Amino acid sequence: MPAPSRILVPVDFSEGSLGLIHYALQLARPFNAELELIHVWEPPQYVAPDLLVAAPGWNSLSLEQVAVEAATKELNDLVAKVKEAPSPLKHRVVVGEAASTVLRVAEEGKYDLIVMGTHGRRGLPRLLLGSVAQKIVARAHCPVLTVHLYDTAK
Incomplete structure:
Protein backbone atom coordinates (compact mmCIF):
# COMPACT_ATOMS: atom_id res chain seq x y z
CA MET A 1 0.00 0.00 0.00
CA PRO A 2 1.45 3.40 -0.95
CA ALA A 3 2.08 6.06 1.68
CA PRO A 4 -0.76 8.56 2.09
CA SER A 5 -0.39 11.81 0.20
CA ARG A 6 -3.86 13.33 0.79
CA ILE A 7 -5.59 12.95 4.17
CA LEU A 8 -9.16 14.01 4.92
CA VAL A 9 -10.05 14.75 8.55
CA PRO A 10 -13.76 15.17 9.33
CA VAL A 11 -14.34 17.03 12.62
CA ASP A 12 -17.54 17.43 14.62
CA PHE A 13 -16.38 20.05 17.16
CA SER A 14 -16.59 17.58 20.04
CA GLU A 15 -14.10 17.79 22.90
CA GLY A 16 -11.60 15.50 21.16
CA SER A 17 -11.54 17.30 17.80
CA ASN A 32 4.63 15.17 3.67
CA ALA A 33 0.93 14.50 3.10
CA GLU A 34 -1.60 17.20 2.37
CA GLU A 42 -26.38 18.08 8.50
CA PRO A 43 -29.73 19.84 7.99
CA PRO A 44 -32.32 18.75 10.56
CA GLN A 45 -34.78 16.28 9.10
CA TYR A 46 -37.76 17.93 10.75
CA VAL A 47 -37.10 21.54 9.66
CA ALA A 48 -36.63 22.87 6.14
CA PRO A 49 -33.06 24.24 5.75
CA ASP A 50 -34.45 27.16 3.73
CA LEU A 51 -36.61 28.25 6.69
CA LEU A 52 -35.94 31.94 7.28
CA VAL A 53 -34.36 33.03 10.54
CA ALA A 54 -34.93 36.66 11.45
CA ALA A 55 -34.54 38.95 14.39
CA PRO A 56 -35.40 42.65 14.69
CA GLY A 57 -32.78 44.71 12.89
CA TRP A 58 -31.23 41.72 11.06
CA ASN A 59 -31.52 40.61 7.49
CA SER A 60 -33.46 37.41 7.09
CA LEU A 61 -31.22 34.42 6.47
CA SER A 62 -32.05 30.80 5.85
CA LEU A 63 -31.45 28.33 8.64
CA GLU A 64 -28.76 26.76 6.45
CA GLN A 65 -26.95 30.10 5.98
CA VAL A 66 -26.99 30.80 9.72
CA ALA A 67 -25.79 27.28 10.58
CA VAL A 68 -23.02 27.25 7.96
CA GLU A 69 -21.79 30.69 9.07
CA ALA A 70 -21.72 29.53 12.72
CA VAL A 82 -3.54 24.38 15.92
CA LYS A 83 -0.05 25.79 16.36
CA GLU A 84 2.15 23.35 14.41
CA ALA A 85 -0.05 23.20 11.30
CA PRO A 86 1.36 23.91 7.87
CA SER A 87 0.13 27.27 6.81
CA PRO A 88 -2.53 27.58 5.76
CA LEU A 89 -4.31 24.45 6.99
CA LYS A 90 -7.04 23.71 4.46
CA HIS A 91 -10.52 23.54 5.97
CA ARG A 92 -14.15 23.97 4.92
CA VAL A 93 -17.77 23.38 5.92
CA ARG A 104 -18.34 11.98 -1.53
CA VAL A 105 -15.72 14.59 -0.57
CA ALA A 106 -13.09 11.86 -0.06
CA GLU A 107 -13.75 10.31 -3.44
CA GLU A 108 -14.07 13.57 -5.40
CA GLY A 109 -10.90 14.94 -3.77
CA LYS A 110 -8.99 11.72 -4.41
CA TYR A 111 -8.02 11.43 -0.74
CA ASP A 112 -6.13 8.24 0.05
CA LEU A 113 -6.78 8.20 3.82
CA ILE A 114 -9.57 9.38 6.12
CA VAL A 115 -8.67 10.01 9.76
CA MET A 116 -11.72 10.47 11.94
CA GLY A 117 -12.89 10.25 15.51
CA THR A 118 -15.27 7.85 17.18
CA HIS A 119 -17.20 8.48 20.36
CA GLY A 120 -17.48 4.88 21.53
CA ARG A 121 -21.25 4.90 21.88
CA ARG A 122 -22.69 1.53 22.75
CA GLY A 123 -26.10 -0.02 23.18
CA LEU A 124 -29.23 2.06 22.68
CA PRO A 125 -27.50 5.41 21.91
CA ARG A 126 -25.55 3.76 19.08
CA LEU A 127 -28.67 2.00 17.81
CA LEU A 128 -30.69 5.23 17.84
CA LEU A 129 -27.97 7.61 16.63
CA GLY A 130 -26.14 5.24 14.31
CA SER A 131 -22.43 5.53 13.76
CA VAL A 132 -21.11 7.88 11.13
CA ALA A 133 -17.65 6.34 11.50
CA GLN A 134 -19.04 2.83 11.02
CA LYS A 135 -20.84 3.86 7.82
CA ILE A 136 -17.69 5.51 6.45
CA VAL A 137 -15.47 2.53 7.31
CA ALA A 138 -17.91 0.19 5.58
CA ARG A 139 -18.22 2.21 2.36
CA ALA A 140 -15.02 4.22 1.88
CA HIS A 141 -12.92 3.83 -1.28
CA CYS A 142 -9.74 4.31 0.78
CA PRO A 143 -8.42 3.25 4.20
CA VAL A 144 -10.07 4.85 7.25
CA LEU A 145 -8.23 5.32 10.53
CA THR A 146 -10.60 5.79 13.45
CA VAL A 147 -9.34 7.37 16.64
CA HIS A 148 -11.31 7.13 19.87
CA LEU A 149 -12.08 10.67 21.01
CA TYR A 150 -12.06 11.34 24.70
CA ASP A 151 -12.63 14.33 26.90
CA THR A 152 -9.19 15.81 27.57
CA ALA A 153 -10.58 17.85 30.47
CA LYS A 154 -11.15 14.68 32.56
Missing part, protein backbone atom coordinates in the same frame (compact mmCIF):
# COMPACT_ATOMS: atom_id res chain seq x y z
CA LEU A 18 -8.39 19.29 18.52
CA GLY A 19 -6.56 16.13 19.64
CA LEU A 20 -7.71 14.38 16.47
CA ILE A 21 -6.26 17.19 14.34
CA HIS A 22 -2.93 17.02 16.17
CA TYR A 23 -2.87 13.24 15.68
CA ALA A 24 -3.60 13.58 11.95
CA LEU A 25 -0.86 16.21 11.60
CA GLN A 26 1.67 13.89 13.27
CA LEU A 27 0.60 11.13 10.91
CA ALA A 28 0.85 13.36 7.83
CA ARG A 29 4.23 14.93 8.63
CA PRO A 30 6.58 11.99 7.82
CA PHE A 31 4.82 11.46 4.48
CA LEU A 35 -4.27 17.44 5.07
CA GLU A 36 -7.75 18.96 4.86
CA LEU A 37 -10.30 19.38 7.64
CA ILE A 38 -14.00 19.32 6.93
CA HIS A 39 -17.05 19.78 9.07
CA VAL A 40 -20.34 18.47 7.71
CA TRP A 41 -23.43 20.41 8.74
CA ALA A 71 -19.96 26.27 11.77
CA THR A 72 -17.42 28.15 9.64
CA LYS A 73 -16.62 30.46 12.55
CA GLU A 74 -16.24 27.47 14.89
CA LEU A 75 -14.00 25.67 12.38
CA ASN A 76 -11.85 28.79 11.92
CA ASP A 77 -11.54 29.06 15.73
CA LEU A 78 -10.52 25.39 15.95
CA VAL A 79 -7.91 25.79 13.20
CA ALA A 80 -6.52 28.88 14.98
CA LYS A 81 -5.77 26.66 18.02
CA VAL A 94 -19.90 21.14 3.71
CA VAL A 95 -23.67 20.63 3.86
CA GLY A 96 -25.25 17.17 3.70
CA GLU A 97 -25.82 13.90 5.50
CA ALA A 98 -22.60 13.30 7.45
CA ALA A 99 -21.46 9.86 6.26
CA SER A 100 -22.41 10.18 2.60
CA THR A 101 -20.96 13.70 2.39
CA VAL A 102 -17.60 12.64 3.86
CA LEU A 103 -17.51 9.71 1.42
Whole structure:
Protein backbone atom coordinates (compact mmCIF):
# COMPACT_ATOMS: atom_id res chain seq x y z
CA MET A 1 0.00 0.00 0.00
CA PRO A 2 1.45 3.40 -0.95
CA ALA A 3 2.08 6.06 1.68
CA PRO A 4 -0.76 8.56 2.09
CA SER A 5 -0.39 11.81 0.20
CA ARG A 6 -3.86 13.33 0.79
CA ILE A 7 -5.59 12.95 4.17
CA LEU A 8 -9.16 14.01 4.92
CA VAL A 9 -10.05 14.75 8.55
CA PRO A 10 -13.76 15.17 9.33
CA VAL A 11 -14.34 17.03 12.62
CA ASP A 12 -17.54 17.43 14.62
CA PHE A 13 -16.38 20.05 17.16
CA SER A 14 -16.59 17.58 20.04
CA GLU A 15 -14.10 17.79 22.90
CA GLY A 16 -11.60 15.50 21.16
CA SER A 17 -11.54 17.30 17.80
CA LEU A 18 -8.39 19.29 18.52
CA GLY A 19 -6.56 16.13 19.64
CA LEU A 20 -7.71 14.38 16.47
CA ILE A 21 -6.26 17.19 14.34
CA HIS A 22 -2.93 17.02 16.17
CA TYR A 23 -2.87 13.24 15.68
CA ALA A 24 -3.60 13.58 11.95
CA LEU A 25 -0.86 16.21 11.60
CA GLN A 26 1.67 13.89 13.27
CA LEU A 27 0.60 11.13 10.91
CA ALA A 28 0.85 13.36 7.83
CA ARG A 29 4.23 14.93 8.63
CA PRO A 30 6.58 11.99 7.82
CA PHE A 31 4.82 11.46 4.48
CA ASN A 32 4.63 15.17 3.67
CA ALA A 33 0.93 14.50 3.10
CA GLU A 34 -1.60 17.20 2.37
CA LEU A 35 -4.27 17.44 5.07
CA GLU A 36 -7.75 18.96 4.86
CA LEU A 37 -10.30 19.38 7.64
CA ILE A 38 -14.00 19.32 6.93
CA HIS A 39 -17.05 19.78 9.07
CA VAL A 40 -20.34 18.47 7.71
CA TRP A 41 -23.43 20.41 8.74
CA GLU A 42 -26.38 18.08 8.50
CA PRO A 43 -29.73 19.84 7.99
CA PRO A 44 -32.32 18.75 10.56
CA GLN A 45 -34.78 16.28 9.10
CA TYR A 46 -37.76 17.93 10.75
CA VAL A 47 -37.10 21.54 9.66
CA ALA A 48 -36.63 22.87 6.14
CA PRO A 49 -33.06 24.24 5.75
CA ASP A 50 -34.45 27.16 3.73
CA LEU A 51 -36.61 28.25 6.69
CA LEU A 52 -35.94 31.94 7.28
CA VAL A 53 -34.36 33.03 10.54
CA ALA A 54 -34.93 36.66 11.45
CA ALA A 55 -34.54 38.95 14.39
CA PRO A 56 -35.40 42.65 14.69
CA GLY A 57 -32.78 44.71 12.89
CA TRP A 58 -31.23 41.72 11.06
CA ASN A 59 -31.52 40.61 7.49
CA SER A 60 -33.46 37.41 7.09
CA LEU A 61 -31.22 34.42 6.47
CA SER A 62 -32.05 30.80 5.85
CA LEU A 63 -31.45 28.33 8.64
CA GLU A 64 -28.76 26.76 6.45
CA GLN A 65 -26.95 30.10 5.98
CA VAL A 66 -26.99 30.80 9.72
CA ALA A 67 -25.79 27.28 10.58
CA VAL A 68 -23.02 27.25 7.96
CA GLU A 69 -21.79 30.69 9.07
CA ALA A 70 -21.72 29.53 12.72
CA ALA A 71 -19.96 26.27 11.77
CA THR A 72 -17.42 28.15 9.64
CA LYS A 73 -16.62 30.46 12.55
CA GLU A 74 -16.24 27.47 14.89
CA LEU A 75 -14.00 25.67 12.38
CA ASN A 76 -11.85 28.79 11.92
CA ASP A 77 -11.54 29.06 15.73
CA LEU A 78 -10.52 25.39 15.95
CA VAL A 79 -7.91 25.79 13.20
CA ALA A 80 -6.52 28.88 14.98
CA LYS A 81 -5.77 26.66 18.02
CA VAL A 82 -3.54 24.38 15.92
CA LYS A 83 -0.05 25.79 16.36
CA GLU A 84 2.15 23.35 14.41
CA ALA A 85 -0.05 23.20 11.30
CA PRO A 86 1.36 23.91 7.87
CA SER A 87 0.13 27.27 6.81
CA PRO A 88 -2.53 27.58 5.76
CA LEU A 89 -4.31 24.45 6.99
CA LYS A 90 -7.04 23.71 4.46
CA HIS A 91 -10.52 23.54 5.97
CA ARG A 92 -14.15 23.97 4.92
CA VAL A 93 -17.77 23.38 5.92
CA VAL A 94 -19.90 21.14 3.71
CA VAL A 95 -23.67 20.63 3.86
CA GLY A 96 -25.25 17.17 3.70
CA GLU A 97 -25.82 13.90 5.50
CA ALA A 98 -22.60 13.30 7.45
CA ALA A 99 -21.46 9.86 6.26
CA SER A 100 -22.41 10.18 2.60
CA THR A 101 -20.96 13.70 2.39
CA VAL A 102 -17.60 12.64 3.86
CA LEU A 103 -17.51 9.71 1.42
CA ARG A 104 -18.34 11.98 -1.53
CA VAL A 105 -15.72 14.59 -0.57
CA ALA A 106 -13.09 11.86 -0.06
CA GLU A 107 -13.75 10.31 -3.44
CA GLU A 108 -14.07 13.57 -5.40
CA GLY A 109 -10.90 14.94 -3.77
CA LYS A 110 -8.99 11.72 -4.41
CA TYR A 111 -8.02 11.43 -0.74
CA ASP A 112 -6.13 8.24 0.05
CA LEU A 113 -6.78 8.20 3.82
CA ILE A 114 -9.57 9.38 6.12
CA VAL A 115 -8.67 10.01 9.76
CA MET A 116 -11.72 10.47 11.94
CA GLY A 117 -12.89 10.25 15.51
CA THR A 118 -15.27 7.85 17.18
CA HIS A 119 -17.20 8.48 20.36
CA GLY A 120 -17.48 4.88 21.53
CA ARG A 121 -21.25 4.90 21.88
CA ARG A 122 -22.69 1.53 22.75
CA GLY A 123 -26.10 -0.02 23.18
CA LEU A 124 -29.23 2.06 22.68
CA PRO A 125 -27.50 5.41 21.91
CA ARG A 126 -25.55 3.76 19.08
CA LEU A 127 -28.67 2.00 17.81
CA LEU A 128 -30.69 5.23 17.84
CA LEU A 129 -27.97 7.61 16.63
CA GLY A 130 -26.14 5.24 14.31
CA SER A 131 -22.43 5.53 13.76
CA VAL A 132 -21.11 7.88 11.13
CA ALA A 133 -17.65 6.34 11.50
CA GLN A 134 -19.04 2.83 11.02
CA LYS A 135 -20.84 3.86 7.82
CA ILE A 136 -17.69 5.51 6.45
CA VAL A 137 -15.47 2.53 7.31
CA ALA A 138 -17.91 0.19 5.58
CA ARG A 139 -18.22 2.21 2.36
CA ALA A 140 -15.02 4.22 1.88
CA HIS A 141 -12.92 3.83 -1.28
CA CYS A 142 -9.74 4.31 0.78
CA PRO A 143 -8.42 3.25 4.20
CA VAL A 144 -10.07 4.85 7.25
CA LEU A 145 -8.23 5.32 10.53
CA THR A 146 -10.60 5.79 13.45
CA VAL A 147 -9.34 7.37 16.64
CA HIS A 148 -11.31 7.13 19.87
CA LEU A 149 -12.08 10.67 21.01
CA TYR A 150 -12.06 11.34 24.70
CA ASP A 151 -12.63 14.33 26.90
CA THR A 152 -9.19 15.81 27.57
CA ALA A 153 -10.58 17.85 30.47
CA LYS A 154 -11.15 14.68 32.56
